[in-house]
Amino acid sequence: MYAEERQQVILERARSRGRVDVAALAESFAVTAETIRRDLTVLERHGVLRRVHGGAIPVERLGFEPAVSAREVIMTSEKERIAKAALAELPAEGSILLDAGTTTGQLADLLPMDRDLTVVTHSVNLAMQLTNRPNLTVMLVGGRLRSRTLASVDAWALQALKDVHVEVAFMATNGLSPDRGLTTPDMAEAQVKRAAIASSRRCVLLCDHTKVGIDHFARFADLSEIDTLITDTGMDSVVAAELAAAGPRVVQV
Secondary structure, eight states: OOHHHHHHHHHHHHHHHSOEEHHHHHHHHTOOHHHHHHHHHHHHHTTSEEEETTEEEEGGGGTOOOOHHHHTTSSHHHHHHHHHHHGGGOOSSEEEEEOSSHHHHHHHHHOOTTSOEEEEESBHHHHHHTTTOTTEEEEEOOSEEETTTTEEESHHHHHHHHTOOEEEEEEOOSEEETTTEEEESOHHHHHHHHHHHHTEEEEEEEOOGGGBTOOOSEEEEOGGGOSEEEEOTTSOHHHHHHHHHTSOEEEEO
16 A cells, blocks of 8 residues: 555544544554654645644544645545536536635536636635636635635625525535534635525535534534535445435435
């Protein structure tokens, strides 16, 4: 197993179990404890784990919000599959909204060249991705810029979203659970996400399985407000059925 593959497994175990232990990981992978400590250091530098005595804890459990650069290197193949599946939800013409996020960023890269669309987004980096696409009209929502997510928030953003209507909103989330619905660590970001959903005719959630079962501080939507959830095959089938029973059509890719 390559170091990158081992680190991905370590991260998934940390997220599913709440923490990982150096000695147990070393035994599981048949490597030295020093090798595991190096893996944990790499993951901590990526901003997805926090080292503690004897092991590590995922940042989600500690209430931290990883920066965009940290999230871009995690679950990349799953995010790409989710984004490709989301292309089927695009309207033939009209307007869409892209929420700030790394999976929605994958979708931005895949938007077809032969379809005229108006793209509304409060994400600066997503808007920059699309600036050279002649078939797209990009509407960047303004407001206070959050450095951690590169997303506009607060009153300006909320007012702009109140005055628009889009066919489909492609949303991202930090946490997803049947009980709490969709959650994110920052209240200002939650308000903008809520306004984005309210501005749309249909809502499609792009969410890999590592977000499931995690609840963050601010709730911005119930599952009943989501029309379609596109996730990866790493999600347990029982959990997928439970989420579907709460409202959305669940697509696993």
